[in-house]
Amino acid sequence: xxxxxxxxxxxxxxxxxxxxxxxxxxxxxxxxxxxxxxxxxxxxxxxxxxxxxxxxxxxxxxxxxxxxxxxxxxxxxxxxxxxxxxxxxxxxxxxxxxxxxxxxxxxxxxxxxxxxxxxxxxxx
Amino acid sequence: xxxxxxxxxxxxxxxxxxxxxxxxxxxxxxxxxxxxxxxxxxxxxxxxxxxxxxxxxxxxxxxxxxxxxxxxxxxxxxxxxxxxxxxxxxxxxxxxxxxxxxx
Numbered sequence: 001x002x003x004x005x006x007x008x009x010x011x012x013x014x015x016x017x018x019x020x021x022x023x024x025x026x027x028x029x030x031x032x033x034x035x036x037x038x039x040x041x042x043x044x045x046x047x048x049x050x051x052x053x054x055x056x057x058x059x060x061x062x063x064x065x066x067x068x069x070x071x072x073x074x075x076x077x078x079x080x081x082x083x084x085x086x087x088x089x090x091x092x093x094x095x096x097x098x099x100x101x102x103x104x105x106x107x108x109x110x111x112x113x114x115x116x117x118x119x120x121x122x123x124x
Numbered sequence: 125x126x127x128x129x130x131x132x133x134x135x136x137x138x139x140x141x142x143x144x145x146x147x148x149x150x151x152x153x154x155x156x157x158x159x160x161x162x163x164x165x166x167x168x169x170x171x172x173x174x175x176x177x178x179x180x181x182x183x184x185x186x187x188x189x190x191x192x193x194x195x196x197x198x199x200x201x202x203x204x205x206x207x208x209x210x211x212x213x214x215x216x217x218x219x220x221x222x223x224x225x226x227x
Contacts, residue, residue: 061216095166108214110212112169112178
């Protein structure tokens with residue numbers, strides 16, 4: 001059974017940092033990309049970042065580029081996102097999601113499994 | 125990037141057909157995906173590749189795309205289908221979400 005478990009969220013002051021983790025199990029971790037998607041309180045979903053199975057390729061939303069860094073340790077089946085210089089607008093539940101590319105030539109993909117999320121609150 | 129536009133809310137009675145639209149200029153060239161998010165839960169994919177239903181998703185969920193509009197249709201909507209629904213494009217853009225009320 002596929003399982004994703006996020007951790008590392010919490011209350012942090014503006015300008016602070018956190019490292020969020022996503023521990024995976026139940027599938028060949030190295031073979032799949034993993035994404036982070038966040039949801040601000042009462043708001044919709046926002047894609048944040050993605051990392052390829054090998055870790056060689058990463059992409060970021062413009063809203064977090066230069067402040068967030070995604071990485072993975074395939075020996076630990078874990079993806080991380082280092083979030084720096086946090087702002088109030090980064091307050092959200094952060095979900096990690098296994099990302100299934102079913103057509104690599106077109107880039108078509110979807111998020112087939114999600115964790116339950118870890119909350120991040122940026123406030124003084 | 126571009127936007128995907130959804131109606132904020134849709135309301136139907138149990139047994140009726142619910143249709144949720146998603147419009148975007150890039151949709152004629154991009155497949156649409158639909159996620160269901162029930163209150164307090166993580167999202168779940170209900171439609172991928174415009175029309176495909178993952179295993180475990182009831183047959184009453186279907187999708188279509190024509191021109192700049194993708195549509196999620198829930199035939200014979202049930203009370204348990206009440207949720208927020210989000211469309212998504214492979215350009216990593218979510219729609220703003222639609223709250224479906226079934227009562």
